Structures are given as C-alpha cells and as structure tokens.
Amino acid sequence: MSNQNLNNKIAIPYAEALLSFAKEKDLIGEITQDLSSISVVLSESKDLQNFFFNPLVSNLLKRDTIKQLFKNQVNDFILNFLLILVDRRRISSLSIIIDKYLQLVYELKSISIAELSSAIDLNDLQQETLVQQIKLLTKTNEVKLLVNKNPDLIGGFIIKIGSKIIDASLLGKLNRISLYLSAS
Template sequence: MSNQSLLSKVAIPYAEALLESAQENNLIKNIGEDLSAILNILSESNDLKIFLDNPLITPLLKKDVLNKLLLNQVNDFVLRFLLVLIDRRRISLINVVAEKYLELSYKLESTVVAEVSTAVTLTEAQQENLIKKLKDLTGSHQVKLLMHIDTELIAGFTVKIGSRVIDASLSGKLKQIAFYLNNK
C-alpha cells in the first residue's frame, strides 16, 4: 500500500466527521473557505508546516501557535477541529484532511472541480463561458475552476476533471498533427 493511500485512509474519517458536523451547523461553505485559506497558509509557510509536523514539539505549544495565528481568522469550529487533530497527533495530516473535506463537500453539493491550465489569464466572461460549458458537459450543478498559467501551451487551454483531460491548446493540436504525420 502506498504512503499516499495510507494517509488518505487515515484522513477520510476526520474529513467525514468534519463534514457531518458542518452539515449539522449549516457551515459547509464557510468551513471549506477556511480550510482553503489554511491550505494556502501552509503552502506559503514551509516553516509552519515543519513546526506542525515535528513530533518533538509539544501539543500545547502547537495549540498556542495555532490559536494566536488563526484566532479571528477562521471559524471557531475549524480552530477547535485543528486542536483536536493536535491532541490526536494527526495535525500533520491537515493537508490531506482538508483536501478530502473539500472533495466530499463538492460531491455533496454536486460541484465538479476542474483544473484549468491556460497560456494567459482568462477574463471573467471567458471563465463564466467555460463554467457554463463544463456544467453542460458534466451535468453538475456547480463547477469550481482551479486556474493555472502554463506558458508551454502557447495558446488555448487544457481542462482536467478527474482523470479526463480536455486539450484545447495550440501545443496539444501541434502534438496531434505530429503524431498523425509520424504514423503515416
């Protein structure tokens, strides 16, 4: 069993419990936003991630740091959840738990997550048109776009939804032409 699937197996019950509590308290969207913000903070601060992952640092010190850092920044519900993760020595799984929570909440709300790579930044109107097309394509009620800039695409975009990839990039078209010409 791979390390990633083991982490996922440990994280899923925490994510499910958090989602269940969020449903009961009508906080699904708020908690999702807070967890996204926390993921952002952790991706920008490697020192904080190392601090939280370090088993030699006492849970009390970790709680104190998170309280000072996140108080009035995130919902009290989320902060208490993080403190529970510290008590159970699972705070190092916060990234996986947050990602699983978001994944489960998107399924619950019939939201599809589409990873979009573009050569240039899309305008609001272009994003809205893309969302509309993806809703039709997937049959979901909502589509959340995760935007990335990839200058290697030359022009156009690629969309990844789960394991399905839609390549509408100039780079992809050129590769198709090259493949076609090489097989003739």
C-alpha cells in the same frame, strides 16, 4: 502502501466527520470558510508547515501555536478539531483532510472543479462561456474554475475535470501529429 495512500486513508474519516458535524449544525458555509482560510495560511508559510509536520516539536508547543494563530479567528469546533489532530499526531495530514472535506462539500453541493491551463489569459466573457459549457458537460449546478497560465502550450488550452482531460492546445495537437507520423 505508499505514504500518499496512507494519508488519504487517514484523511477520509476526519473529513467525513467534519462534514457530518457541519451538516448537523448547519455550519457548512462557516466551516468551509474556516478550513479554506487555514489552508491558505498553511500554503503561504512553509515554516509553519515544517513546524507542524516536524515530529520533534512537542505537541504542547504545537497546541499553543494553534491557539495563538486561530483563537477567535475560526469556529471553536474547528479550533478543537485542530487540537485533536495534534493530540493524535495527525496534524501533518491537515492539508489532505481539508482537501477531502472540500471535495465532499463540492459533491454535496453539486460543484465541479475544473483546472484551466491556457497559453494566454482568458477574459471574463471567455471564462464564463467555458464555465457554462463545463456545467453542461458535467451536469452540475456550479463550476469552480482554477485558472493558470502556461505559455508552453503555445496556443489553446487544457481543461482537467476530475480524471477527464480536454486538450485543445497547440502543443497537444503537435504531439498527436508527431505520434501519428512516427507510427507511420
């Protein structure tokens, strides 16, 4: 079993427990915000990631660091949750746990996540039109659009929604023409 599959298997029960608690206490918004903030902190600091993921660093030191960083910054339940992850030597799975939790929340709230790669920056009107079309396509109430610019596409865009990919880029069209011509 690959390390990624193992981390996913570890993350799912923790994410489900977080969601269950959040629903029970009616704290989905607050816990989602806290976990998103923690995710941003981790993604912006490679040193912090390396510190938490290093098995040679003592759990006591990791616990003290978590308390210093997040005490009075996040819900007490989330702080205790982080400390439990340290105690159970699962803190290295934190990013995956947060991702799984967010996926579960988005499913619960009928939110789709769409990744847009375009050759140029789209204006607000173009993005809103695209969001409305994605809502119709996915039959969801809300769409979270993650936009990134990729000049290699030459023109057009690529949208990823879950496992679906819509390639309306010039590069994609050129590749399809190339495949067609080489097969002939």
